[in-house]
Amino acid sequence: MADELYDDPRLVALYDVQNNGRWDVDHYLALARRLDARRVVDVGCGTGTLAIELAERADHVTGVDPSAGMLGAARAKPGAEAVAWLQGTAADLPERGFDLAVMAGHVAQVFVTEEHWATTLGHLGRALVAGGVLTFETRNPAMQAWKGWTPQRSRAAAVIDGRLVESWHEVNDVGDGTVSFTTHYVLGADPTDHVESRSVLAFRDLPTLERTLGAAGFAIETVHGDWGGSAFTDGSPEIIVSARRG
Template sequence: MWHGEFRDPRLVEVYDAECPWGWDDDFFMAVLAEHSAPRVLDLGCGTGRLAIAMAAAGHDVTGVDPAHASLDAARRKPGAARVRWIEGSVEVLPAKSFDAAFLTSHVSQFIVGDDEWAGALHALRRALVTGGRLVFDSRDPAARHWKEWNPEDSRRSIVLDDGAAVTAWSEVTSVEDGVVSFTQHYRFPGGRQATSTARMRFRTEEELREQLSVAGFRVDRVYGGWGREPVGLSGDGELIVIAVAESPPNL
C-alpha cells in the first residue's frame, strides 16, 4: 500500500508504536517557544503527537494531513480536542492565518516533484503572516541514510499496545536523481504480512535555500542535528531549516 503507515489503520498503530516522543519533538517545541506564535500549523501532522503537545502549551494549533486513518488516530488521543484537525494538504490552507508552520518527521521529503514542492512552499508562504516562521526537517543527502534501509540493517521488532510484536524491515528499490523509492515490510503475529511503499526526495542545503528564496522566505538557520550542530558535524545527518516569511512579489 502507498504510504500504508498513514492510511491502513493497523499500520497506523504500528507507526505510533515505533515513533514515540523523541529528541526531534523536543527540538521543535523549543523552537516554537523562541518567538511569539499564537497560531500554529502542523502540516502533515500524522497521528498528532506534536500538534497535541503544541496545543497543550497554549497555542492555537491546526493539524492538516491527507490521510484519514492518521487523523482518526489523532482525534482519539488525550488532548486532541484542543487541536483543529483538517483532512487535506496545502490546498486547504487559508491565507495569512498562521504565525508558524511546521513540517516534521521528514514530511517535506514526501513532496517529491519540483513543481509540487515549489507549490507547497508558495502555499505555506501565503498561509503565514509576514515574519512568520517555517520550520522543517529534511535528511542530508550527503549522509546517504538510504544505505541503511536494507533487510539486514533495518530489521526490528515493534511492540504494540496490546503486547503483540511486529517484525519490520526496509528495502530500497531504486535511487535516481535524488529520489529514493523503498518498501517497508511488516510481519504480524500469526504470519500476516503487509507492505507500504513510498518515495522520498533528498534535497541539498543549497537546493533548499534557493527554493525557499524563490517562494518568499529568508533562511534564518540550518542545523545538522537535533542538538543544533552545524550541517555535516552531527551523526543525525539532518538539514533542519528555520526560515522567515518575507514580502515577495508575485504571491
C-alpha cells in the same frame, strides 16, 4: 499500494511505537516558545503528538494531514480537543492564518517533484503572516541514509495489541535526488499476513533548499545539522531549517 502505513489501521497503531523519540518534538516546541508563536500549523501532523503539545501554550493549533487513519489516531489522544484537525494538505489552509508552520517527521521529503515542492512552499507562504516562520527537517543526502535501509540493518519488532509486528525496509531505486523503497510488515505469527508499504522520498541538499525557499519568498535564518543544535556541516545527518516569510 503507496504508503499503506498511513491508511491501514494496524499500521497506524505501529507509527507511534516506531517513532517514539522526543528529539524533534522538543526542538520544535522550543522554537515555538522562542518565537512566542500563537497560531501554529503542524503540516503532515500524523498521529498528532507534536500538535497536541504545541496546543498547550499556543492560542490556536491546526493539525493537517491527508490520512484519515492518522487523524483518527490523533483525535483519540488526550488533549486532542485543543487542536483543530483538518484532513487535507497545505492547499487547504486559510490565508494568513498562522505565524509558525512546522513540518516534522521528514514530511518535507514526501514532496518528490520540484513542482510539488514549489507548490507546497507557495501554499505555506500564503498561509503564513508576513514575517511568519516555516521550519522543517530533511535528511542530508550526502550521508546516504538509504544505505541503512536494508532488510538486515533495518529489521525491527514491536508488540501492538498483543500481536508481534516485524518490519524491515528494502530499497527499490536510487534516482537523481529521490529514493524509492518498500517497507515490509509481518503482522503476527502467520508469515502470509504480510503488508507492503511503498514510498518515494526526495533528498535535497542545502543549496537546493536555499534556492527553492528563496523562490517561494522565504529567507533561511538558521540551519542545524542535528537535534542537539549543532551547526550544519557536510557530515551532518539532518538539515534542520527555519526560514522567515518576507
